[in-house]
C-alpha cells in the first residue's frame with residue numbers, strides 16, 4: 001500500500017480530532033461503522049463543522065463512508081497509519097517517513113528518520129488484509145466479514161511484536177532494537193542486511209547454519225518458539241551476522257502444538273540450507289551443549305531434550321503491556337504462522353507466507369474465519385474506556 005504522508009502536513013488539529021473520534025467510535029463504542037452523529041458528539045468541535053472535516057478526511061482516504069444502514073464512517077488503514085504516525089512524531093520518535101523497504105503478507109515496512117538523521121524501520125501491521133491460505137470451503141465467512149476487528153488485531157500484533165522484540169533483545173538475542181510502538185505501528189532499528197532468501201552465496205554457510213539452528217534451540221530453552229522461522233525472517237549482513245525478525249506468531253513451549261512448531265521451524269532451515277547451500281547436516285552427533293540430537297530424525301535437535309522454562313519471559317513481556325491474556329487472544333488468530341505441511345519450507349508457495357497477494361475474493365483465510373468466530377470475544381475484550389476519550393483526543 002502506498003503511504004502518502006504528504007497529506008499529514010496539511011491536516012489540521014480539527015482533522016485529527018475528528019479522525020480520532022472515528023477511531024474512538026470503533027474502539028470504545030465497538031461500531032464497525034461509526035454513526036456520523038456519534039463522531040460529531042465525540043469530537044465535540046467547539047465551532048461545529050464535523051461534517052465538513054469528515055468530507056476532507058474522505059477526500060484523503062483516511063476514512064470510508066458507508067450509508068447502507070445509516071450515515072456512518074470507519075477508519076481506513078491509511079487513517080489508522082496517520083494516527084499512529086502522528087502520535088509517534090509528537091513523541092519525538094521520528095520526524096520523517098521515507099521509502100518502503102518491505103512488504104509482508106501482513107505488514108508494510110518503511111524507513112523513518114529521526115530528527116538527528118538516524119534511519120529506523122517502521123512496521124505497520126495489517127492483519128486481515130491479505131489471504132493466508134485458501135480455505136475455499138469456508139468462503140461463507142467472508143460474506144459476513146467485519147472491517148472492525150482488523151484494527152484490534154493489528155494493534156495486538158504490534159504490541160506483541162514490540163514486547164517480544166524488547167524482551168528478546170534484553171536476553172541477548174540478535175533482533176532489531178525495539179524503539180517504540182503505538183497502535184499497529186512498531187518502530188525498531190534498521191537491520192543492515194538482506195533476508196536470507198535473497199542470499200545466493202555465503203562465505204561460511206556451515207557457520208551461519210549452525211548459528212541459526214542454535215537460535216531455534218536457544219529460543220526453546222527460553223521457553224519460546226518462533227513459528228515462522230525461515231529464510232524470510234532471518235536477515236544476514238555483509239559480515240554474515242544473523243538477525244531474527246517477525247514475532248507476532250511466537251508461542252510458548254507449553255503450547256499444545258509446541259513440538260510440531262519447533263520441528264517445523266527446524267525443518268524449514270534444514271531444507272533451505274540443503275537446497276541452497278548443499279549443506280548436509282552432521283547426522284552422527286548425539287549431544288552438544290546439553291542438547292540432544294535425534295539420530296532417528298537425521299540429526300535434528302530434539303525438542304523433548306530441551307529444558308523447558310516455559311513462560312519465563314512473561315514478566316518482561318508484561319512490562320511492555322503485553323499480557324498472557326493478549327497472548328491467548330492473538331493465538332486464536334495467528335496461531336503458528338503458516339499451516340503445517342510436512343514441514344515444508346516457506347519458499348514453497350503453498351506455505352502462503354510472504355506472498356504479495358492482493359485482496360483476492362476467491363481466497364478466504366483461516367485467520368478471517370477465526371476472526372469471525374471470535375468476533376464476540378474481541379468485542380467483549382475491548383476496553384470500555386469512555387473516560388479516556390478526552391485524553392485520547394487531546395494527545
Ligand code: ADP
Pocket residue numbers: 101102103104105106107108109121123176188189190191192195232233245246247354
Ligand atoms: P511480515 O510479518 O509481514 O512478514 P516482516 O517483519 O517479516 O513482516 O518484514 C517484512 C520484510 O521487511 C522483511 O523480510 C525485511 O525485508 C524487511 N524488514 C523488516 N524489518 C526490518 C528491519 N528492522 N530492518 C530492515 N528491514 C526490515
Ligand code: MG
Pocket residue numbers: 104232233246
Ligand atoms: Mg516475515
